[in-house]
Amino acid sequence: MIDGFIALYIFMLAAFTGYEVISRVPVILHTPLMSGSNFVHGIVLVGAMVAMGRAHTPLETTIAFIGVVLAAGNAVGGYVVTERMLEMFKSSKGKR
């Protein structure tokens, strides 16, 4: 479905997007942002689930099972720690 040059275009545009989105980030947010981007690649969970669906032999199923466990850890852990860090940032003005 996605092949050849379409895939290349997606790759190029996404690469520039990532670069631009981060390029003006203040240093104070480096750690939470790294953690946040760490969460975003937790989308690997979706791929691990698909791989699990495709697995047939016991070996493949075992590897896919480990993959899903790890991917779920990436997604959930990434979200929890990022959210914890960011909810602490507040301004001296106003209540929020």
Added chain:
Amino acid sequence: MPIIGANTLIQASYFIAAALFILGLKRMSSPVTARGGIVAAGIGMAVATLITLLSPDMGNYVLLTVAIAIGGGIAWLTGRRVAMTDMPQMIALYNGMGGGAAGAIAAVELFSSGAHGFAQLTLGVLGGVIGAVSFTGSLIAFAKLQGLIKRSVRFRGQNIVNLAILVLVVAHGALIVAHGGGTAPAIAALFGLALLLGLTMTLPIGGADMPVVISLYNALTGLAVAFEGFVLDNAAMIIAGTVVGSAGTLLTQLMAKAMNRGLGNVLFSGFGESAPAGAETGPAGSMKPIEVADVAVMLGFSEKVIVVPGYGMAVAQAQHKVWELCQALIARGVAVKFAIHPVAGRMPGHMNVLLAEAGVPYDLIYDEGEINAEFETADVALVIGANDVVNPSARNDKSSPIYGMPILNADKAKNVIVIKRGQGAGFSGIENALFYLDNTHMLYGDGQAKAAELVQAVKAL
């Protein structure tokens, strides 16, 4: 037949997820909107995951649920409990898990011959190798920062060994691609070598350089996820992985620059914790001790105080008391600002998280570029648990190992107070010329205890 097919629904959910990830990352780049950013990205993830369950070729529902419950459950518990000071290694751990998952996907596709054609096979192998390297590399980074591995393992010719393993991995991967797939032992050997490479690459790197390494592995995991996305025809993985790959690369460069370390240096020289060579003569002058009462008077009758916190403050758990002290000063009409060096804490931005935890508003916190010019107008620079980042030798002593590193100009303030446990040199073992200046006074003792005493003394003024 339903109006919208399952496949269309899945593609639509991936489209929404990709858009929310980019929006989320964008919002995370400003402190005002950052909280909403992670929530947006989280919604995208939840939508994509739930809809994928509807996928026509989904199977093994029981195993799937068990796996998600185990991985997600453990991560949720550990993520909730971890102390803010230990955040860097947790990020490394979760990142390693993502890399391992990408490796697992590649392994399943290779074993089941799911990847077809030159491009898919190449990207599948490449993503799998990168994911496996990121997996073991991140685990080592975690173990080092957690204190499970105390020493860096180094031996002569280490770079050559690493290079040899790398060449082997590449050659072996190329063979598998050329044959249009591999036998089970061949595939197992490929992943074995890649996992080994992650170990041998990361073991020699010192703890101080770990943040840069973690950031690099974060970018690599993103790339691996993107490559596996090509294999699985999954646009959400391609976009999210690529965005993280490029953003992570930029973040890695920014961090390396802030730490005054070239990326090549970090990966291949293993300086991270080596003591500086040659015992040069110490700075002239002497360190002058000062008492709490005198410091309280000095602070209480200042117009402007700049606090320079370092990781030592966080280790002493003094940030709450320091903020209490600052509140007492603000109540007296003193202007208080926090100056944060990019590498204060264990990774850039870590100190901001620790201060935020203590309740310090982010608009009182300034980074080195914003505040350096202000030290000249400050009555007192209060240095707590920071050392190398305020060492003027980085500016004017060419023989110093940290020469050229951007520092906070605390020495330019009218008075400098340094709260420090003892007289010894800091984390890097480098003598600090700041401590010997005429306008510097040393308040010896535990950061938390001294800050608490200062709070009482200032309130009593």
